[in-house]
Amino acid sequence: MANAADYKHEFFNVSFPAEYVAHVEINRPEKMNAFKEIMWLNLSAIFKKLSHDPNVRAVILTGAGDRAFTAGLDVQAASQGQLSSNSGPSDSARKANGLRRHIFEFQECITAIEKCEKPVIVVLHGISYGLALDMCLACDIRFSTNTTAFSVKEVDIGIAADIGTLSRLPHSVGNHSWVKEIALSARVFGSDEALQHGLVSRVYKDKKEAVDEALKLGELIASKSPVAVLGTKEIINYSRDRTIADGLNYTAIWNAAMLQTQDMKDAMLSGIQKTTPKFSKL
Amino acid sequence: MANAADYKHEFFNVSFPAEYVAHVEINRPEKMNAFKEIMWLNLSAIFKKLSHDPNVRAVILTGAGDRAFTAGLDVQAASQGQLSSNSGPSDSARKANGLRRHIFEFQECITAIEKCEKPVIVVLHGISYGLALDMCLACDIRFSTNTTAFSVKEVDIGIAADIGTLSRLPHSVGNHSWVKEIALSARVFGSDEALQHGLVSRVYKDKKEAVDEALKLGELIASKSPVAVLGTKEIINYSRDRTIADGLNYTAIWNAAMLQTQDMKDAMLSGIQKTTPKFSKL
Amino acid sequence: MANAADYKHEFFNVSFPAEYVAHVEINRPEKMNAFKEIMWLNLSAIFKKLSHDPNVRAVILTGAGDRAFTAGLDVQAASQGQLSSNSGPSDSARKANGLRRHIFEFQECITAIEKCEKPVIVVLHGISYGLALDMCLACDIRFSTNTTAFSVKEVDIGIAADIGTLSRLPHSVGNHSWVKEIALSARVFGSDEALQHGLVSRVYKDKKEAVDEALKLGELIASKSPVAVLGTKEIINYSRDRTIADGLNYTAIWNAAMLQTQDMKDAMLSGIQKTTPKFSKL
Amino acid sequence: MANAADYKHEFFNVSFPAEYVAHVEINRPEKMNAFKEIMWLNLSAIFKKLSHDPNVRAVILTGAGDRAFTAGLDVQAASQGQLSSNSGPSDSARKANGLRRHIFEFQECITAIEKCEKPVIVVLHGISYGLALDMCLACDIRFSTNTTAFSVKEVDIGIAADIGTLSRLPHSVGNHSWVKEIALSARVFGSDEALQHGLVSRVYKDKKEAVDEALKLGELIASKSPVAVLGTKEIINYSRDRTIADGLNYTAIWNAAMLQTQDMKDAMLSGIQKTTPKFSKL
Amino acid sequence: MANAADYKHEFFNVSFPAEYVAHVEINRPEKMNAFKEIMWLNLSAIFKKLSHDPNVRAVILTGAGDRAFTAGLDVQAASQGQLSSNSGPSDSARKANGLRRHIFEFQECITAIEKCEKPVIVVLHGISYGLALDMCLACDIRFSTNTTAFSVKEVDIGIAADIGTLSRLPHSVGNHSWVKEIALSARVFGSDEALQHGLVSRVYKDKKEAVDEALKLGELIASKSPVAVLGTKEIINYSRDRTIADGLNYTAIWNAAMLQTQDMKDAMLSGIQKTTPKFSKL
């Protein structure tokens, strides 16, 4: 079993509700789970550890409280930090370079979810604004609830979203008219639209049901060969960004090693014998 | 206010129905808004000017009359022009080079819509064939009506569509089975399919309602920071065509300059004070 | 008329139900059309021949029997072949190279469908597992029935799908949350989901109706200019994998030759005269 | 014969020293051929016209006077224009967008040389600083003289070269250590280094000899099939930027049209008969 | 030892002058080794077999006779085949498609050299025109002699070289001014230029010495771990066409399997013990 003590980070609860399943909860409900800088650094630390933890095969990401997955960036905190005009150099070019470094650092924290070797299922409930989109688009599977309120909020604070939403949306959702509509207008939309246009794949009646179903799916995935699951996530991500010819070639190289696993024989045998296979740790 | 006199071009009406919102109307209703060469040249001239016009922050594109957004290329006119077999050199290679130049020129006119720095919302009503698809796919947001009749018409006149439809469709719509189906069969389809499969994001009961809603969305977008809106369009377009890693890097470089805007402070302050921010011109 | 005798291959029936339309039927119904190595080699041989056959302009791909399009790889046969741990070299690197060669060979057989110059319409009915996905994603247009049962089955046998599913899914379907969900869980899903999320473009009540409609669509496509149809398939495939700018440039080069066809004049004339054009063979 | 009157532009001399050969001379010798904004606009206009002029098959680009091909940007003029801090908006983001537009416009003028369908041979003599590199790297063939003094001068005026040098150098020269050395140090180097490391392909003793040899090469190229020459330039440029597989595919599409030329038969026949082929105009 | 009888193909001699080294000789000296269609088909068959032959670890490619590596395409034979204007369909588009298929087929034959898993060292002597360039650029290592006469001959017969030269040259040679110069002028050049600008890496005094040295190098490479050699060729080819980040990632996936080889331990031990390692077959 993974050791919860290894995952103590401020503003996050990490638990292990089932074998090989981790549950990461954003925990700042009194502020609608709004993000301060320390939070994205902690998020990154958690997902980097989960990525290599042999006791973890699937991850659930949720937000604490009833009201919000996250209301996004804690603008008040941000306005006192790097983005404040009073800090830093006066030369525009030097200021630009400082911002570039800062954005990269922030992006890398969110990308830690995408780079996590284990699949990540996110449950979006209640207010899910701004950074909620950046984060959920770095996850593999997106669930929501009947009362989720989404918004690509950034244009309302005068910026083009820069932590991943605008780069990942057109690679995650098929209807690009809708992608532009929500990104340019910042309007709030619900799970019906999110499902219709393909931002989420499941909508549940409330947070409890959604989290329960996410855990079930997590358990299901965790019951599979971790070698097969790792490869499936990796090859889809690689292929999404490249030509089909490149994707096929990569798959062949990848599986040249991975087909040599004992899991394949165990899985086939279990299939024939109608037993549940047990796979060794990754 | 933008100066309508600057936008006088045959077969087009350009008006400014609200502050910072331009309305471009294709105006050849007696021919179902079918396109002759002069029309695509004029279209390009209009969008190049809108792109840099500081008084414009959002654009609506519609077709005049009740019957058609556009019936497509004016085949009769085209058959007397470049595409006619009687014109040009007899050598196949030289003819090929002439055609290549001609296609490039035509493509660039349509691409002027995509390159326009300001978001473009198109309303497709009635007959929307051939060039209607090429054009609407270069726009950012697509609305249609209950009576819109779409067709990727080109295979019916013996050609593979060459002004953008075949290149932009697979990057605009998620269901590639449907993309191939409509492109290979040239069959007419309606707004129900267009919405279901993701070609449009909104369907309204008739042209009037659709145009009204497009104008409302245009006004909403025009009320945002023009710096944020410009970046949102540009970064989505860049990212759509590239890997997520490249998209993130581009976003960081872009925002290194653009986060230095006064708009951000004004937008945040307005958010807190519940006032409407006023942004200076781009 | 194409010569059926040229297409005799074990486990396949190839017929020509209408002018210029070929029907390829996977024919191993007693084993749910499960694939052995000889079958994918034969599949490839058939599609390579169809690609250049001047008497073929559209292809339908179906599975024989009521129960399955295909249950996927014949695992029993496979376990006695290349993938068996007892065969081949003991050195892991040499084994990896052998697997790489083997996967390439298998992938190329399936890719023969994608490379076929003529559009391929697939009808998925009944059990459609594993290799069913690999194959149908290499086809151009996907139809299914009310009772089709789909599954990306590979993780259940301990492998990341390696014959194309993971590379083609994210380029065929817009909802990437759903793509990951089905690929990571191996769960069975039906045509409702397949249609909703964009894996198929049409669902019919049963196999008979679906095959009839596929044939009708095949006939419709076969009635068009084969030059225009060839170009439409090729340009969409090229553009899908590349930037829009690259897609446009390719289109221009392609059409520089292809617009010099007599088909264009014949098609236009037929349009004016309300007659059915006859196009010469490709 | 091309009509010199069509090519009258301030600061340039355009002549036609041999059949099908154009000679473009930068003509501001009293200022070491330093470039003002009007000059790059004129340069672009000239090369766009040469690109489609049927009487032109090869182009020579040189600088007037003994002292310089060009000393680069006329910094004095530039400092009074767009780049001046006193002009334009005070908001950094708006200023950035203005600069972006301005750089694009300037880049496109230089890229007109690369996009010219006819090969361009440049002769670099004397001072060849800054913009001299941007321009010569957009040309196809580079000659220089024993006294040419090169410098990637931009870091000395506080900027990263932005009109093409930094993008084209690593695709034109094999030794990337040397590329970085000259770009980061701005040091002056001579033709010996330029030849050794691959920036030029020929060094002549003085400007006269170099121009004479460039003209001879221009005449030689102009004596070839213009279809073959056009394709050779285009395919090399396309392939340089892409994978070899993509390059091969593009070549096949290109030549599908271009091999249908009469030139091939004429060239082969002339080869056999030892006569000089005459090719019709492009 | 590889079985020479497996490699009997008209116009080629295949021998095995040393353990694990194959020598392929183009054998039509009475026609300066000019290529007819059957020859490139045979060339492809030979290299496909060498690629998987466990008794081969390095390949030498040479031309028989004193006068020529190859004078290129046998134009006389070609003019009676596919390229002849009298054959094939009269419609330009259909003719274009036929040419496209034909060029692909020819390209694939030459690409078989590049795809061969074993390194290929080519010795260019005497006349090395046209196809000589296409072929040698698909090889890994290029040697020549003091009397080699190179020419990218295609523009002289009215075509842009289409079997690989124009796609591979800019990825093989650093000096792009020289690349364009030789490709656009078709002028003959010698080994001094070929070495100076980077087309070959070694020049020997005559064919005998060059072949001897190629064999020595072949023997040296064949003495290394075939796993390491295979990976080195493959990773360089992959990386050449892609970003460095993609190259690094591919390397990691590749070596994840390949570092598990016994060869590594054997090689290290031999290094320490100063013995010659023996590696098992690939």
Next chain:
Amino acid sequence: MANAADYKHEFFNVSFPAEYVAHVEINRPEKMNAFKEIMWLNLSAIFKKLSHDPNVRAVILTGAGDRAFTAGLDVQAASQGQLSSNSGPSDSARKANGLRRHIFEFQECITAIEKCEKPVIVVLHGISYGLALDMCLACDIRFSTNTTAFSVKEVDIGIAADIGTLSRLPHSVGNHSWVKEIALSARVFGSDEALQHGLVSRVYKDKKEAVDEALKLGELIASKSPVAVLGTKEIINYSRDRTIADGLNYTAIWNAAMLQTQDMKDAMLSGIQKTTPKFSKL
């Protein structure tokens, strides 16, 4: 002045021989500067710090002692670590994943040199094997001496080089025949070849002279605008890996921010006044 105390890491000496110039010396001369795991971790830590240190504008990388820049990986140490067959899981797939993680970690350490915002000049002297190539290819400018002995040593220990050499060589050196020759044979070569084929840009008579000249060049670069220098490195690296069109676009976005620097005015003024400009810190 940078604080040397911040840069204390075992096996490295970091000093600041001139204003804004850092000197990193690999310091394990008694083992020919062979690398153990702790060394590449320390190297990475040093270059990450240098990247953002406002007191550093150029970096020199050298090896301590007379005999070697580095003899490469400390094979003895490595054979007791991760690469040892006795460690880690017995399942080939799990072992592969462990190796993949390990290679990524090692690659990222070396890539820290490439990602360092400041230019890095490397001096290769004496034995420069294996990892010496990986490292120097991640540097910007390469100098060597008359007695440097280079070798891409990896095939001699049974592996394809995996820390960057095979990915970076074809993007750093123009002569690909030579690239393959040295990578496949592992033969030792000297500075004459390294200069001729473009691996280094300068060869000096001995280490002392080479280091002195590297320091001079470092001082020269450090005297330029740090904004201009940063952009020059970044844009060349970006453009090297992408199409020229993408490179130009990136340059425009980059300079939209960076041209707003005070450095440009200061540099121009200094140019006119013949004074030495002083630029503020980055």
